[in-house]
Amino acid sequence: MEELLQQHHPQQALVLAREAVAIDPGDLSAESALGDAATATGNMQEARTAFESAIVAAERLSPGARKHYLPDLQEKLGSLPAVATSQ
Numbered sequence: 843m844e845e846l847l848q849q850h851h852p853q854q855a856l857v858l859a860r861e862a863v864a865i866d867p868g869d870l871s872a873e874s875a876l877g878d879a880a881t882a883t884g885n886m887q888e889a890r891t892a893f894e895s896a897i898v899a900a901e902r903l904s905p906g907a908r909k910h911y912l913p914d915l916q917e918k919l920g921s922l923p924a925v926a927t928s929q
Contacts, residue, residue, distance in 0.1 A: 852882035
């Protein structure tokens with residue numbers, strides 16, 4: 843999916859990432875790929891949800907592995923526009 847994003851095919855990447863998450867919900871790689879693809883297509887709410895799920899998955903890893911994934915995922919989540927709330 844990363845290759846599709848690099849080749850400027852974000853819609854195809856999004857379709858594949860959604861399929862990967864449907865097959866294995868909560869999988870770190872699938873959720874992260876969905877977040878990247880959703881960001882590339884402008885679907886910020888879907889990206890936020892996917893990155894949040896990827897963070898939850900990363901927090902279940904060993905401390906060494908966690909250090910490898912969490913900073914990047916937190917940065918990606920933090921770079922998304924704030925979600926508008928209705929009152």
